[in-house]
Amino acid sequence: MAAIExxxxxxxxxxxxxxxxxxxxxxxxxxxxVLCDPGKPMRHVYFPTDGFISLVALVDGSPGVEVGMVGxxxxxxxxxxxxxxxxPLHALxxxxxxxxxxxxxxxxxxxxxxxxxxxCLNRYLYVLMSQQAASAGCLRFHLIGQRxxxxxxxxxxxxxxxxxxxxxxxxxxxxxxxRVGITTAASVLQRxxxxxxxxxxxxxxxxxxxxxxxxxxxxxxxxTYADVxx
Numbered sequence: 001m002a003a004i005e006x007x008x009x010x011x012x013x014x015x016x017x018x019x020x021x022x023x024x025x026x027x028x029x030x031x032x033x034v035l036c037d038p039g040k041p042m043r044h045v046y047f048p049t050d051g052f053i054s055l056v057a058l059v060d061g062s063p064g065v066e067v068g069m070v071g072x073x074x075x076x077x078x079x080x081x082x083x084x085x086x087x088p089l090h091a092l093x094x095x096x097x098x099x100x101x102x103x104x105x106x107x108x109x110x111x112x113x114x115x116x117x118x119x120c121l122n123r124y125l126y127v128l129m130s131q132q133a134a135s136a137g138c139l140r141f142h143l144i145g146q147r148x149x150x151x152x153x154x155x156x157x158x159x160x161x162x163x164x165x166x167x168x169x170x171x172x173x174x175x176x177x178x179r180v181g182i183t184t185a186a187s188v189l190q191r192x193x194x195x196x197x198x199x200x201x202x203x204x205x206x207x208x209x210x211x212x213x214x215x216x217x218x219x220x221x222x223x224t225y226a227d228v229x230x
Contacts, residue, residue: 006047006100007073008120011229016114023110024100029053031165035076035091042085045077045107046070051097052158054174055132056090064090065176066151067135071095071158073225074124080107081121094174095159123228130224134217139176142215145185147175149214152195154221156204163203189213 009017029051036042038058046053048071055068055076067089070076076091085104102110111118138147151174155164168186172179189195194206194213204210211218 005072006049006075007229008075008124009047009100011120012114012116016116019113020102020110020117021100023106024102027099027101029093029095029097029099031093031096033093035093036087037090038088039086042077042080042087042104044101044103045075045080047075047100047102048072048158049098049100050160051093051099052095052155054092054094056092056174057088058090063173065139066174067132068128069094069131069154069158073158074127075121077104077107078121078125078128080104081111081118081125094170095155095164120229127225127228131221134220138215138217142217144175144177144181145188145213146215148182148185149189149194149210150218151175152189152202152204153207153210153214153218156207162205163201165200166202167200 009020012020024047029046029048035044035046035053050072052069052071053076054066055070056064057067058064070091077087079087111121138150142150148171151171155166156162168179168182171177171182171186175182186195186197189210190197192209192213194204194209196203196205
């Protein structure tokens with residue numbers, strides 16, 4: 001398991017952090033593992049320390065579209081800060097890794113005991129709301145190439161490495177596009193020398209170039225996180 005600290009947990013006072021971690025288990029995040037489904041009570045809360053989770057909106061039985069992403073900067077289950085156990089989204093492990101996991105009932109006890117944890121989650125909920133609102137606007141107004149560049153940057157940030165595994169089929173699923181559109185957009189990025197892609201292995205070659213190719217949503221997301229959580 002990776003020993004990288006989750007950034008939300010790291011923000012807590014030492015006593016609160018130690019009490020929360022004592023109630024957690026260190027568990028693997030397995031690629032394509034489903035952690036929760038919309039409308040169903042969450043059994044566990046996850047604080048990723050490595051790897052990342054896609055938050056997917058399902059509509060009328062469709063495969064869905066990604067509206068958010070959670071890595072070690074955040075958590076899955078933040079709605080518990082509002083007293084709500086269910087989630088409106090499908091959560092799927094997109095990048096394998098590890099997480100601190102705590103039972104939902106135990107986490108609610110921690111929330112009641114720690115004002116610092118409650119404040120932190122309130123701020124993080126705002127970040128998630130902002131990210132999901134941006135994703136909705138991005139889906140409607142931005143070109144597929146820009147959206148793909150944004151998604152790859154978000155994934156690289158959470159993978160903490162330049163290379164990661166992803167298929168065109170999975171990208172189409174995440175971005176709500178036909179596979180042919182993803183293939184065309186990825187080919188443009190590859191010809192521009194920004195990425196390489198072979199047999200599902202994608203490598204970011206030019207980070208600054210990819211940032212220039214991405215839509216404004218990527219920089220806005222990072223600024224919101226920095227402004228709200230510091």
